Amino acid sequence: MSAQRINDSSRSLLSRLDWPLLSIFFTLLFIGWFNIYSSEYNENQKAIVDFGMSHGKQLMWIGISLSVGFVILMLDERLYHTLGYVFYVIMLLLVFVTIFAGKVVNGAQGWLQIGGFQLQSSEPMKVAAALALAKYLSNYGVDLSNRKDKFYAFGIIALPVILVLAQNDTGSALVFLALFMMLFREGLEPYFIVIPVWIGVLSIMVLVFDKIPVLIVLTGLGLIAYWLFRKLSYRALFLLIGLYLFSLTVIMLVDFGFNKILKDYQRDRIEVLIGKKVDMKGAGYNVHQSLIAIGSGGVLGKGFLKGTQTKFNFVPEQTTDFIFCTIGEEWGFVGSLIVILLYIGLMYRISIIAERQKFSFTRCYAYGVLSIIFIHFLINISMTLGLFPVIGIPLPYISYGGSAMLGFTILLFILLKLDAANQ
Amino acid sequence: MLNEQRSKVIRLVVFAIGFLFILRLFWVQIIDKNYKQFAEQNALRKETIIPARGLIYDRKGKLVVNNQTFYDVMVTPAKVKDLDTNAICQLLDVDKKDFMESYANAESYSRYRPSAVIRQISYEQYGSLQERLFEFKGFFVQAREARTYPKAIAAHVLGYLGEVSDNEIEKSEGYFKSGDYIGKSGLEHSYEKELRGTKGIKNVLVDVLNREQGRYMNGIYDIPAVAGKDLLTGLDLSLQxxxxxxxxxxxxxxxxxxxxxxxxxxxxxxxxxxxxxxxxRKRSSNIGKLMIDPDKPMFNxxxxxxxxxxxxxxxxxxxxxxxxxxxxxxxxxxxxxxxxxxxxxxxxxxxxxxxxxxxxxxxxxxxxxxxxxxxxxxxxxxxxxxxxxxxxxxxxxxxxxxxxxxxxxxxxxxxxxxxxxxxxxxxxxxxxxxxxxxxxxxxxxxxxxxxxxxxxxxxxxxxxxxxxxxxxVRGFDRNGRREMxxxxxxxxxxxxxxxxxxxxxxxxxxxxxxxxxxxxxxxxxxxxxxxxxxxxxxxxxxxxxxxxxxxxxxxxxxxxxxxxxxxxxxxxxxxxxxxxxxxxxxxxxxxxxxxxxxxxxxxxxxxxxxxxxxxxxxxxxxxxEVKVKEPAKEEETPDERPAD
Missing domain, CATH: 3.40.710.10 (DD-peptidase/beta-lactamase superfamily)
Structure with a gap:
């Protein structure tokens, strides 16, 4: 279909790229780099580019990523469809190898030493999973209401989740679950998403308010719903009763689960988050320092290089997971707002791109890209704003980190290429 | 629901999360002022600058009490590398055991903040150490002012300095901090306020390990130290x-x-x-010696x-x-x-x-x-x-x-x-x-x-x-401005x-x-x-x-x-x-x-x-000879109690 297009288009490829998306991408890169520079800036270290420091390395990684992105644009777009499963299997193997041969960084055994570089194997895995799932869903005849198809689709998501969990990297494992957004778009029944979210909400309520008040409120709500729906069909009533009983079970299990299943540090983080535990030196410290940094920014921020909280290592992981603190501190509410709007714009633009595709593969892949960016955005910023437990996960295109930068760039450039090829 | 409609649900979720974040940012950055206060405590270290203590002059303008610069050897344990203990002990003529002990103290105090390992080395030792300081990473020499007495006289009158007690810290209403010096007796005590001057404050930016990172706002909020006043006394040094x-x-x-x-x-x-x-260095042991001396030399x-x-x-x-x-x-x-x-x-x-x-x-x-x-x-x-x-x-x-x-x-x-x-x-x-x-x-x-x-x-x-x-004391003098x-x-x-x-x-x-x-x-x-x-x-x-x-x-x-x-x-x-x-x-x-x-x-x-x-x-x-009944005498001999 498109061989001809590509042939006559190396001249006009640029014109067929989605420039709104690209401009947001470059803006985020730009903002990211300057904030990494600022996080590390101090009076003794004024060099603009120092390859011994994060901002220098990041510049190098941006260069590498853009080169790879360029190569992606040059390659035949059919490659990604054709080799979707192959990438997926290779990446699964890579992640698997990492479990045994990898290097432990921040408690997660997710890093492979390749020559002088360290690669976080879960980053390319994200791309491969999105491609493989998109390829599967776009197969002719695949229907998510079909149990077997559902099983395969869930399986494509579950394999990397399991392997990454085995690397002890909860954050990255959560990312793959975001691919349910793609499934949802392609027709998965909403309760596959609503019920886990409902469980999540209930759990948090139980943890925060204890089970008795939650039970009372839940029963009250159930009775009101019963009164409202009493004229409806028996089916609806059974559904209601089923939901109620299900909720009760969840509530009872949460206590058990919280105390027996979660690891100590996870329990700590959750307890701190919900305000049950004040621990300013341990898990609470990061969130507290992060909020101080952001909160001290005020409306307009302290100005570029003028931050005091993020610069002097009060906020941990300031160039990677907590980079948003630097933005909040130095650029204030206005700067943070702009960054949030840029992400929303990015995701909105991706959904527009997705919906204009003729081929379901590209559409599915676009939702994969969207879901992966969304989950990073959601978890990372929630964490820095104290809305979610601390989970080490980067902010796309902004956080320092070579693997992540490369992974997100590949993710986006494949979409750009697929989109350009389809126009 | 049509699958195409579901894209709207997804967009709605994205917008909702974005909106939630914006609300939260608005709260944290604009409404809630607590974080700004926290931030100040976090990164600013207020360093006190202790001014030079006032001097004491006799009636003819001769110095009775002077300040002299002493040199303390400081160490920042985190910066120490390949320390040659023998060499430094030999250079400074200190016992290796003592040195190791005070080094351990310094280390337990803080690895990142400097503390003194050897106090008051001589000027000569300072010179020779300065030449070889590069050999001892993490060590540096800090100059410090201390009292000297041109003539070893009038000890009771002049008094001495010592570290503030908890009681004195409490009474000073926030002026003193543990480790500060205060006049314990004599003129040093009576004219403590005049002699000590006023501490200054230097606002320094620090990181989480309390390492100095530069001046805060180029020092515009710093408070300069005010030097102590000199005491003009009526003493005649040569008569004394x-x-x-x-x-x-x-x-x-x-x-x-x-x-x-x-x-x-x-x-x-x-x-x-x-x-x-x-x-x-020898103050505390000497005080002990003077206290138990049967001649009671500290008794005025x-x-x-x-x-x-x-x-x-x-x-x-x-x-x-x-x-x-x-x-x-x-x-x-x-x-x-x-x-x-x-x-x-x-x-x-x-x-x-x-x-x-x-x-x-x-x-x-x-x-x-x-x-x-x-x-x-x-x-x-x-x-x-x-x-x-x-x-x-x-x-x-x-x-x-x-x-x-x-x-x-x-x-x-x-x-x-x-x-x-x-x-x-x-x-x-x-x-x-x-x-x-x-x-x-x-x-x-x-x-x-x-x-x-x-x-x-x-x-x-x-x-x-x-x-x-x-x-x-007849009056005070600060930079030529006299008050009598x-x-x-x-x-x-x-x-x-x-x-x-x-x-x-x-x-x-x-x-x-x-x-x-x-x-x-x-x-x-x-x-x-x-x-x-x-x-x-x-x-x-x-x-x-x-x-x-x-x-x-x-x-x-x-x-x-x-x-x-x-x-x-x-x-x-x-x-x-x-x-x-x-x-x-x-x-x-x-x-x-x-x-x-x-x-x-x-x-x-x-x-x-x-x-x-x-x-x-x-x-x-x-x-x-007078055989009158002697009433119980309240005091008959000097009650000999050391001045401190």
């Missing part, structure tokens, strides 16, 4: 030094006052110590010891009697070797003859003053001995006796004067008479003053009726003509009386000897004087413990001090040599053995 030389190896004190101004020219208390002992006799004034009270008695009109200058008593209280009780007197007021002072006649005392107490105007005694003590108080004078160094002791209450308790109300307490008339028994008070009496006699609270202090003046309500009579008599004490040893060529000195009875051993000799007679420039009290009669040793010391101050030279080299070289204790022991020798029995009087 000379006084310490005279008393060296003896026990006693000398207080010299400029009578017109109340400025203390010299205050010597022996045994003493080198004020440099209480500086720096000049203001803490109390002695019965003995015959030095006689000029005052004469003034009281003239004031009360119980005698006139020509009132005469016959003395035949003592005042016969009863048939068997006699207050012995060395002098014999017929004395008027002038003669009674010149020859220090006990008989005369026993009579005068009875006239004062039994004065019909007051109708009872109790009222008479009250009136007598009122006069004493007017002379600054009994209470504290209020000198500007701490730990001044109050003098003791007899009270009606005490005698009522001992004998019963109305059961005692002037005869019961007759020893008071010759300055013994329930009466004792500090050397400072006796010197102040000399100043009142010199001033013919007033004194200014004796003090060291006003010291309170006390007027004694006695006619100056009475003072003139007494001064004439006191001049003859030196010329032809009991203190001829104090005579100085070319200076009209008025003086009075005394002997303070000491139930624990040989009596203390006292001499008080002022000079020159007509325009007094110095009033002095010399007390030499256990040296017997005041004329023998105390008087000539007083003479030498007066000459030293007024002429800045000594003409009577023989006398000076005698004072400096005599083994007073040995000489007096021989005198003691040859009983009947005039001096030792001169005023050593009544204790054995």
């Amino acid at each position: 030094e000379y006084g310490e030389k005279l008393l060296k190896g003896r026990k006693g004190s000398i207080v010299a006052i400029e009578p017109n101004t109340g400025e203390i020219l010299a205050m010597v208390s022996m045994p003493s110590y080198d004020p440099g002992m209480l500086l720096g 006799r000049a203001i803490q010891a109390r002695y019965p004034p003995g015959s030095t009270l006689k000029p005052l008695m004469a003034l009281f009697a003239l004031k009360e009109h119980v005698i006139i200058p020509s009132t005469t008593y016959v003395c035949n070797g003592g005042y016969h209280l009863t048939a068997t009780q006699t207050i012995r007197c060395h002098a014999s003859g017929t004395f008027d007021l002038h003669g009674s002072i010149q020859m220090s006649c006990n008989t005369y003053y026993c009579n005068v005392f009875r006239l004062l107490i039994d004065n019909p105007r007051y109708r009872s001995a109790a009222n008479g005694l009250d009136n007598f003590t009122a006069h004493l108080r007017e002379f600054g006796l009994g209470g504290k004078l209020g000198i500007d160094i701490p730990n001044e002791n109050h003098g003791i004067i007899p009270t009606v209450k005490l005698y009522n308790k001992s004998y019963g109300a109305g059961a005692w008479h002037s005869s019961t307490i007759i020893s008071l008339g010759i300055g013994q028994a329930e009466m004792s003053f500090t050397p400072l008070q006796i010197a102040n009496n000399a100043a009142i006699l010199a001033n013919k009726g007033f004194y200014i609270i004796p003090h060291f 202090l006003q010291w309170e003046r006390h007027q004694v309500n006695i006619d100056s003509s009475a003072f003139r009579l007494v001064a004439d008599a006191m001049e003859d004490v030196i010329e032809h009386g009991t203190a001829t040893m104090a005579k100085v060529k070319g200076i009209q000195i008025c003086g009075k000897t005394g002997t303070a009875q000491n139930p624990h051993g040989r009596d203390h000799s006292i001499f008080m004087a002022f000079a020159p007679k007509n325009a007094p420039k110095i009033a002095i009290c010399v007390i030499l413990e256990n040296s017997g009669f005041g004329g023998t040793w105390a008087a000539p010391m007083g003479g030498l001090m007066i000459e030293k101050y007024l002429h800045d030279s000594i003409t009577d080299k023989w006398q000076e040599k005698r004072i400096l070289e005599s083994d007073i204790d040995a000489i007096e022991s021989i005198m003691d053995k040859s009983k009947g020798a005039e001096h030792s029995t001169h005023e050593k009087s009544k204790k054995q």
Whole structure:
């Protein structure tokens, strides 16, 4: 279909790229780099580019990523469809190898030493999973209401989740679950998403308010719903009763689960988050320092290089997971707002791109890209704003980190290429 | 729901999350102010800058206390690499064990903040260390100001510095922090506020490990330190030094006052110590040594010891009697070797003859003053001995006796004067008479003053009726801006003509009386000897004087413990001090040599053995002979308590 297009288009490829998306991408890169520079800036270290420091390395990684992105644009777009499963299997193997041969960084055994570089194997895995799932869903005849198809689709998501969990990297494992957004778009029944979210909400309520008040409120709500729906069909009533009983079970299990299943540090983080535990030196410290940094920014921020909280290592992981603190501190509410709007714009633009595709593969892949960016955005910023437990996960295109930068760039450039090829 | 519609759900979720984040940011960054305060505490370190402490000058502008730069070897344990312990110990001449111990202390204090491992290395060591400092990573040398004393004198007056106690920190209302230094005694204590100046604040940006990262806002919120004020004292450094030389190896004190101004020219208390002992590294061990020294070198006799004034009270008695009109200058008593209280009780007197007021002072006649005392107490105007005694003590108080004078160094002791209450308790109300307490008339028994008070009496006699609270500090100086202090003046309500009579008599004490040893060529000195009875051993000799007679420039009290009669040793010391101050030279080299070289204790022991020798029995009087009931004495000997 498109061989001809590509042939006559190396001249006009640029014109067929989605420039709104690209401009947001470059803006985020730009903002990211300057904030990494600022996080590390101090009076003794004024060099603009120092390859011994994060901002220098990041510049190098941006260069590498853009080169790879360029190569992606040059390659035949059919490659990604054709080799979707192959990438997926290779990446699964890579992640698997990492479990045994990898290097432990921040408690997660997710890093492979390749020559002088360290690669976080879960980053390319994200791309491969999105491609493989998109390829599967776009197969002719695949229907998510079909149990077997559902099983395969869930399986494509579950394999990397399991392997990454085995690397002890909860954050990255959560990312793959975001691919349910793609499934949802392609027709998965909403309760596959609503019920886990409902469980999540209930759990948090139980943890925060204890089970008795939650039970009372839940029963009250159930009775009101019963009164409202009493004229409806028996089916609806059974559904209601089923939901109620299900909720009760969840509530009872949460206590058990919280105390027996979660690891100590996870329990700590959750307890701190919900305000049950004040621990300013341990898990609470990061969130507290992060909020101080952001909160001290005020409306307009302290100005570029003028931050005091993020610069002097009060906020941990300031160039990677907590980079948003630097933005909040130095650029204030206005700067943070702009960054949030840029992400929303990015995701909105991706959904527009997705919906204009003729081929379901590209559409599915676009939702994969969207879901992966969304989950990073959601978890990372929630964490820095104290809305979610601390989970080490980067902010796309902004956080320092070579693997992540490369992974997100590949993710986006494949979409750009697929989109350009389809126009 | 159509799958195409689901894209709208997804977009809605994205927008909802974005909106939630914006709300949260609005709350954290704009509404909630707490985080801004937290941020300030987090990254700003307020460093205190301790200003240079004020210096202390003598009346001629000579430095008494100076600041000197000392060098402390500091270490930041986190920066230490490949430390050659032997090399550094050898270089700085410290014991390896001590070094390791203080290094471990530094490490446990903080790995990132520097702390001192070796304090006060010499300038030479500083030089050699500086050359080789690159070999010892993590070490550096910090300059620090500390006190030095150009002359090792006046330790009691100057006092010393020490680390603040918890109590002092609490009292300072936030000024002091643990580890700060504060004046613990002497002028350092009294003028702490002036000397220390005001600490400055430097705002430094720090990271989470408290490492310095630069100035905050280029220092616009910094508060510069204000240097301490220099003390301008009335001390005469060379007189002080000379006084310490005279008393060296003896026990006693000398207080010299400029009578017109109340400025203390010299205050010597022996045994003493080198004020440099209480500086720096050896301070705490030296304090311990000084505290347990049986000679009690930290005890400032000049203001803490109390002695019965003995015959030095006689000029005052004469003034009281003239004031009360119980005698006139020509009132005469016959003395035949003592005042016969009863048939068997006699207050012995060395002098014999017929004395008027002038003669009674010149020859220090006990008989005369026993009579005068009875006239004062039994004065019909007051109708009872109790009222008479009250009136007598009122006069004493007017002379600054009994209470504290209020000198500007701490730990001044109050003098003791007899009270009606005490005698009522001992004998019963109305059961005692002037005869019961007759020893008071010759300055013994329930009466004792500090050397400072006796010197102040000399100043009142010199001033013919007033004194200014004796003090060291005339004023302050900060960068050439001077502020002078006003010291309170006390007027004694006695006619100056009475003072003139007494001064004439006191001049003859030196010329032809009991203190001829104090005579100085070319200076009209008025003086009075005394002997303070000491139930624990040989009596203390006292001499008080002022000079020159007509325009007094110095009033002095010399007390030499256990040296017997005041004329023998105390008087000539007083003479030498007066000459030293007024002429800045000594003409009577023989006398000076005698004072400096005599083994007073040995000489007096021989005198003691040859009983009947005039001096030792001169005023050593009544204790054995006056068989009056001795009331419980509140204090009889100097209560020897270290100043701190």
